[in-house]
């Protein structure tokens with residue numbers, strides 16, 4: 001396949017009638033996996049990646065322009081075209097300065113789940129995208145506003161976040177609730193759950209899906225997740241054994257009080273004898289490729305029921321596929337589980353693309369993007385001879401608190417960490433007539449001396465662009481983009497960068513991790529397919545924030561307020577839109 005070259009300008013193409021975004025959680029840039037049969041070859045499942053590679057435009061050098069490579073900031077970049085400095089979501093949680101407690105990005109006690117759930121309001125108070133909307137709308141919001149409400153915009157996923165904020169203020173979010181095993185929404189989005197969703201939930205969708213697609217173990221009757229291909233086919237085939245390092249099986253209901261878990265190695269079993277078993281399976285299924293697969297079937301039903309792409313107003317469907325992230329965290333990206341999931345993801349995406357064939361290809365634009373990458377389990381990287389390690393956030397907070405106690409004679413000045421932010425108790429600092437940035441600088445000195453930490457700066461010094469040594473310039477710039485610089489001011493007083501291959505663990509039960517400003521986490525997949533696009537590969541460096549302004553340009557609408565990306569000229573070219 002030829003590398004991208006500029007040909008003569010294309011004739012103006014029609015706007016797409018349907019734009020679909022596959023948001024692949026943990027979609028590191030080096031998948032499709034390098035395999036014995038050739039790097040970059042589409043997998044033989046013959047699913048979506050083959051289509052992207054042979055008919056679409058593949059960006060080979062896509063890298064996040066901020067240093068907080070975690071799910072929520074990434075997804076918000078994918079739908080607003082900005083980094084956290086403008087979209088204002090620095091993590092999925094941040095400190096509420098008034099209550100001193102960490103709040104979730106979908107916290108809004110005015111709204112609640114619509115549909116069947118066993119969650120309580122105290123567990124998750126509210127389900128609305130209002131935290132994002134304090135700073136910006138999304139591409140979907142712009143689309144709905146520009147069509148006088150005619151455009152249909154949906155965000156679907158296997159959990160409430162990030163599905164909810166991805167929908168924006170004016171779109172609709174529908175997601176899987178693992179406590180009930182059904183698809184639900186919020187009374188922010190709907191007065192009543194659409195009747196087709198209610199019908200989808202009858203009979204129980206998980207049972208229906210697994211019964212149809214999974215074999216049963218002949219002795220126990222449990223559903224079996226077995227390898228899709230012969231074991232020899234797998235690049236990671238030698239890495240699945242009883243002494244494997246990948247022994248962090250997900251467990252129900254929690255890691256510490258394990259009633260039932262998936263096994264450390266293949267095969268994996270999902271129980272189904274009674275309602276209690278099904279409760280377990282509704283949850284454990286998230287750690288299997290079948291979470292994405294059931295979402296794929298739901299997406300196909302949505303396209304049909306909501307008649308997406310069938311009229312002249314462009315519709316937008318965002319599908320948040322997260323199996324890869326759940327599996328990557330638990331077994332690591334080098335595991336057989338991860339590789340098997342990748343082939344099954346390819347087939348799931350291929351199935352969605354088949355369902356989308358009700359819309360002619362020239363009227364369809366599909367974008368495949370990702371929120372962040374991932375790094376190996378540190379112990380596995382050590383075995384490979386790499387220096388790698390875990391930083392437990394509660395230990396870092398403890399170190400900072402003892403050092404600040406020594407310096408100022410005041411205890412507990414640090415409240416907690418939501419990577420990369422360390423939050424200080426600003427109220428307490430001011431009450432003691434201390435300067436917040438002075439205390440933060442003192443914390444920076446302590447943090448910089450912790451093993452595994454590379455840099456730290458105060459938020460104030462970053463925002464003021466205080467000079468830093470030459471080797472810190474690149475990472476300080478990436479961190480500045482990761483700091484919420486809106487009046488919402490959600491970032492902590494100290495921002496931390498770990499050493500390469502070192503990872504912060506807020507939950508010590510996770511095996512592999514992401515979140516760093518290094519290539520494993522920042523470099524992600526980006527591919528386009530459909531409409532007038534002709535196949536090509538692009539080697540120049542682009543950013544995920546460029547997607548939204550590109551689509552906005554194709555649709556002839558303004559990008560959202562937070563957007564700072566540059567439209568991708570290789571895509572616009574085929575639509576006959578001149579690059580300014």
Ligand SMILES: [Zn+2]
Nearest residue numbers: 025026071371
């Ligand atoms: Zn993620």
